[in-house]
Amino acid sequence: MSDELTWLPGWRLTELIAKREVSCLEVTEHFLGRIEELNPTLHALEEVDYQGAREQARAADRAVSSGEDLGDLHGIPTAVKSHIRVAGLHFRQGAADEVSDVDDIAVERLRKAGAIVVGTNTMMGAGANLKSKEPGVFSPFNWDAEARSPWDLDRVPGWSSSGGAAAAAARLLPVTIGTDGGGSTRLPAAYSGVVGLHTSRGLIPHVDYRKPTMMLTASLGPLARDVRDAALFARAMSGPDGRDYVVVQEDPADCVVGLDRGVDGLRMAWTEDFGFASVYATEDSARIIDVARAAAQSLTTLGAEVETTEDVWEDRAAHGTVRWTVEPAAYEVMVGTNLTPLQPVDSTLYREQAESRARNWEHFRRFFAEYDVLLSVTAQRIAARTTEWDRGWTVDGPSFPGGSFAPVYCSHTMIFNWLGFPAVSVPCGFIDGMPVALQIAAWHGREDLVLRVAQAFQQAFPRDERPLVS
Template sequence: MRQEEYAGLTATQLAALVAKGEVTPVEVTCAALERTALLDGDLRAFCTLDAQGARAAARAATAATAGGPLYGVPFAVKDLIATAGLRTAFGSPAYADFVPDQDDVAVERLRGAGGILLGKTNTSEFGYSATGLNPLFPPTRNPWQPDLSPGGSSAGSAAAVAAGLTPIALGSDGGGSVRLPAAFCGLVGFKPSMGRVPAYPGCRDERHPGVSSWETLEHIGPLTRTVQDAALAMSVLAGPDPRDRHSIPGGDVDWPAAAEPGSLRGLRIGYSPTLGYLRVDPGVRAVVDAAVARLERDLGCTVEQADPGWSDPAEGFWACVAADTDLRGLRRLAAAHRDRMSDYVLDLLDTPWTAEQLTDGQSTRRAVANRAARYLSDHDVLVTPTCPVAAHPLDRGGPQGLTPGQWLGFLWPANLAGLPAISVPAGRLADGRWVGLQIVGRHLADATVMRLAAAFEQLPRSSGSPASM
């Protein structure tokens, strides 16, 4: 299999080819590693590539001649998610040489389904920034326009999928870190309902300050090129695990069926282009307005423009992050590594958080969750832009002149409320930058979110090739 052929195939297609015996896991993995060697020197999607381990796993899979739903399919894992025996640095000098003693549940499940782990992808330090930048590894570039950010914090995972290095990559989303890079890289990024995909030891292991953070906000989800591939990944990832107290029973979602477009006539869409408090770039607004019009015109959905009614939760969101953080332990680490740690991590640690601020954060969470529930009792889904702006230059720590709350504000509510949310490509600006459409559903209504995303994906749209391909 040539690397060009490999890059054009989805995970679903690769799994079918391997299952039919038309190509072996070794051939697929060699093509993946060849493409990575060709492109990743400039792209920097991977921070730790495990070529030797991938080849060994592929040989074992080929010898077995049969496997699970991902048999022979390569995948990559964000460097915030633990991988047994493979360096997981969390983007931080404090863990530069850390090697976990166990896989995260999500990695364990992908391997168990026959997937071939290629390596770890770049991320912001401990995931505390949406830029994808950290002090340990070179910055990851956007494959479509290498001078732009791919978004974060799952920067490397998005870049790897967009450039065709892997058809599936795991990301983690505590405040939009799957959906934002999906929007900036023209991908599908799915954040399932809280508890659908167990997280352990990530966010849960008290032995590792910084790693054991974001417990009540974090969701693990796939970045893919198609909704069908996201559903394939979720069919493996979803289901409870006793090590995660937030995990929920599975079986109520037929993931492959959810990705098959069907009639959505009469589906009630609430469209909020600003959430009532965000400023949106006019070009982004025009692309999203046009996409929403197609949901009504081409799919037969009923669209009502209406804001959900919560106030800007930015201050409360960061208080929830702080409450999830081992401040004592991470401050102790920062004392030893301060001169090499990111400003965004140090800013949170240097804030003299009060009990009132932390409890106000919980009140904000409740207010968003309650208003979202009321809004979604009158609408089947909430649709918004994924981000009010398109990708910014790589050398900036975010869009110029905007606070994190101003450019990440569409993302945080779904984390605060634990709701399923997906970003799908809505279209592109005149300069080629991608714009994402976000679909948010009721708690546990993951199938509805995926069905609408799949139906929208099937509508004709323009396409292109990443600049690095």
């Protein structure tokens, strides 16, 4: 049953556990074994709490034996990005490296739903020596520590939530939790061939007592091979909490209940580039977009109406001399490019960006009154080789975040962080042996809708390919 446990979706594991066909400890030991075997190659997990995971699994088995009500995630092993706090484990963000004494709210909720939190995932840059050789110049990454793509070890699995995506793709774990400040859950998902969800602003609460932040453009969200797993984990983490100033105030729409309703009768629009992203295209973009467009059109065979839109939205990165992040720098937000203490704000530039945001928001308000979802490619490039990634950080390269690399990388994703709308990335094909993904976006709070479309697509057009390292 070992191979079966590896590739079963998490929700099936909970069913087997509830029927006592397999124990929580057996499941946990199985995935801990996969971590021991594959993590030295993939570098997907930064810290693994072997003893704590086994203790959690034994407690979960006692709950099964005593007939307690079991949560939706009962017995599913998971890990979170290393800058999400887990009590007793290291919290790493930038120069910060400390042992947390509390769980993040999302981690609290995962535990309450029965998940087994086994550790933390690496995030791109955590293994690098990022000391400047000269101002604004970063040294190459340490590829003995950074996550690698399980499809091709010479390539990256994406930026930021990289370890979580690699772990989910190679099934070191059924589900992991990433964060998305410009595409950092969806883009690693796209490059790694898994589902990645960016959630609406305020859907999943967050608090950090040591570094108070408001997540105005960033989100927490699941990475998984299975849409239902992503929906179950998203639901478990979602909803109001008085510790978070900007969290939703009412219970959100249930993103699991209507998951299998299908797409018959839904109105969808496909955009090639939002009217601006083609300026960030690479030589491979046309082929990649062709794959995603075909995937979008295939939804018509399931009863959806799909039209191509020529609507033009405004490019956030085009405002101002700093091409990556200006407007959110007016706040203390959980995005890695914001500095502490906050930098002086150019009020003229801030107004320019705020007014641009307002125009885009109003554009989407009208748009989503006509269409249910907006479809696009998630990333208009495949995962970069590590050598190419290094070049982007050299003296003459388009270094992230200050140069042109960021808008290229986030060309189709950042707009939804800026506006706080949900979007999900779902695998839809391959180019040169590397995954390509379809992005599905909707109005604020409609995780139920984007996941419903993703589920219909995945059920009708499953991608069961397994990566080289698995």
